[in-house]
Each structure stands twice: as structure tokens, then as C-alpha cells.
Amino acid sequence: xxxxxxxxxxxxxxxxxxxxxxxxxxxxxxxxxxxxxxxxxxxxxxxxxxxxxxxxxxxxxxxxxxxxxxxxxxxxxxxxxxxxxxxxxxxxxxxxxxxxxxxxxxxxxxxxxxxx
Amino acid sequence: xxxxxxxxxxxxxxxxxxxxxxxxxxxxxxxxxxxxxxxxxxxxxxxxxxxxxxxxxxxxxxxxxxxxxxxxxxxxxxxxxxxxxxxxxxxxxxxxxxxxxxxxxxxxxxxxx
Numbered sequence: 273x274x275x276x277x278x279x280x281x282x283x284x285x286x287x288x289x290x291x292x293x294x295x296x297x298x299x300x301x302x303x304x305x306x307x308x309x310x311x312x313x314x315x316x317x318x319x320x321x322x323x324x325x326x327x328x329x330x331x332x333x334x335x336x337x338x339x340x341x342x343x344x345x346x347x348x349x350x351x352x353x354x355x356x357x358x359x360x361x362x363x364x365x366x367x368x369x370x371x372x373x374x375x376x377x378x379x380x381x382x383x384x385x386x387x388x
Numbered sequence: 389x390x391x392x393x394x395x396x397x398x399x400x401x402x403x404x405x406x407x408x409x410x411x412x413x414x415x416x417x418x419x420x421x422x423x424x425x426x427x428x429x430x431x432x433x434x435x436x437x438x439x440x441x442x443x444x445x446x447x448x449x450x451x452x453x454x455x456x457x458x459x460x461x462x463x464x465x466x467x468x469x470x471x472x473x474x475x476x477x478x479x480x481x482x483x484x485x486x487x488x489x490x491x492x493x494x495x496x497x498x499x500x501x
Contacts, residue, residue: 276431306488313396315476315491316432331488365431376422377489379431 275299276368278380285356286388293351293383295322295366301346302368306377307339310363322349322366356387391415394477394492403501407464411477411492414458418479418490421453423462426474426494435475436462467499 275298285291295305303324308316320341321329328341338360340352353360363384367377394411401407409423419440424432436451438444438460444451452461460479464471474496478489 278431315394315493317491318488321488363429370434376434376437378434379424381431382429384429 276366276378276380278364278366278383280383281381282384282386284386284388287357288355290352290354291356291385293353293364293366293385295349295351295368295380297347297368300368300371302349303346304369305343305349306367307341307349307351308365308367310365310382312363316365319351324349353385356385358387361385361387389414390493391490392477392479392492395495396493398496398498400498400500401467403467403469403499405467405499407462407467407471407497407499409462409464409475409477409495409497411460411479412458413460413479413490415479415481415490416455416458417481419455420480420482421451421460422478422489423449423451424476424478425471426476428473432476464497469499469501472497472499 277296279294305322307319310316319334322341322343324343330336343349363382365382367379370376370378392413421438423436426432438451441453441455448465450463474494476494477492480487
């Protein structure tokens with residue numbers, strides 16, 4: 273199947289710093305990517321929809337100034353957690369629509385963020 | 389009430405048994421249904437995708453959708469210890485490619501050798 277990668281896989285940072293997470297579609301182009309957050313033993317919660325060439329669409333309750341999304345190219349979307357705090361510690365996962373199989377999405381391996 | 393309900397488990401079965409998983413939902417607009425498997429600290433992996441009502445089989449996996457009851461199921465035959473994971477159902481009204489998915493909470497499955 274289609275491959276979506278994320279970098280880094282794990283990051284530990286101090287409170288107040290900013291962290292950038294990359295999501296790449298390795299062998300296909302994606303005009304849309306999705307960013308999810310998952311807390312331990314909980315399901316995925318959609319944070320925002322990343323659109324290449326335009327602003328991201330954020331879900332209700334997600335602070336767009338805190339979670340900056342940039343869809344720089346057809347294969348790369350980035351999520352920047354600004355001024356991170358311990359409550360931002362979570363598992364962040366991106367997804368992209370599968371090429372040729374228009375009704376499904378493929379997910380990245382996730383990035384675990386720990387804010388001290 | 390959540391849009392998609394899924395028993396969190398854990399569901400423990402002996403190796404070789406049939407694993408039965410299900411989700412119920414409240415939004416009658418959902419037409420596209422997916423099952424994902426997620427190993428600990430990994431991203432979800434697509435297992436099955438179905439559109440509207442009916443059954444779909446792929447190897448050891450069978451997905452069923454009953455839209456009249458707003459109920460979907462996933463069956464895993466001849467379960468293996470490697471099937472131990474969390475299984476997430478997901479659904480969407482218009483097709484998942486460019487639209488957001490609504491997930492169930494996930495069911496943790498443990499297949500004991």
C-alpha cells in the first residue's frame with residue numbers, strides 16, 4: 273500500500289519550546305493530509321485538515337495559533353506545536369488519501385511528543 | 389453520546405478462535421466504513437474498507453455492514469498471536485479520501501497462544 277512517513281518518531285522537549293513534526297507521502301502526491309492526536313488508550317481525534325496551497329481547516333476546539341500547519345508541497349505537511357506544554361504530550365498521527373483508492377486513507381507511523 | 393461506539397475490551401481469545409468485533413453508530417449519513425489495526429505506538433493500518441451495506445471478505449477477515457441497524461462487524465478467523473492489537477472502526481459519509489473519518493474508541497484484542 274501507499275507509504276506515509278513521519279519525522280521524528282519521538283521527541284522530548286522542554287515546556288515553552290516549539291516542536292515541528294513532518295508528514296511525507298513517499299511515493300504519491302497528496303493535496304490533502306489530516307492530522308490526528310491520540311491520547312493513551314483513546315481513539316484518534318482529528319485536529320485539522322491540511323490543504324496544499326491554502327490554509328488548514330481546524331476542528332472545533334483546536335487552537336490554530338498553537339498548532340501551526342503548513343502544507344508546503346504535494347508530498348509534505350508539517351505540524352508545529354508552538355510553546356508546548358505538558359498537556360500537549362500525546363501521539364500525533366498524520367494520514368493521506370490513498371492514490372487510486374479514493375475512499376480510504378493511509379496513516380503515518382506517528383510521532384510521540386513528551387513535553388517536560 | 390458518541391457518534392461511534394465501540395467496546396474497549398480487552399477481548400481475550402485463544403489462538404485459532406474467531407474474533408468478533410463490532411461498532412454501532414448514530415449518524416445515518418455514514419456510507420463508507422473501514423477497519424484499522426493499530427499495534428502499540430504505531431500508526432493505524434487499513435484492514436478492510438466497505439461501502440454501504442453488505443459483506444466483504446479478504447483472507448481471514450470478514451467485514452459486515454448493516455445500515456438499517458447502524459451496526460458494523462469485523463470477524464477474524466483462525467486468530468493468531470500476531471493479531472493482538474487494537475482494532476479501530478472508522479466511517480465517513482462521503483468517502484474517506486478527502487474527508488475526515490470518525491473513529492470508534494478501539495477494541496483491544498489479545499490472542500493467547
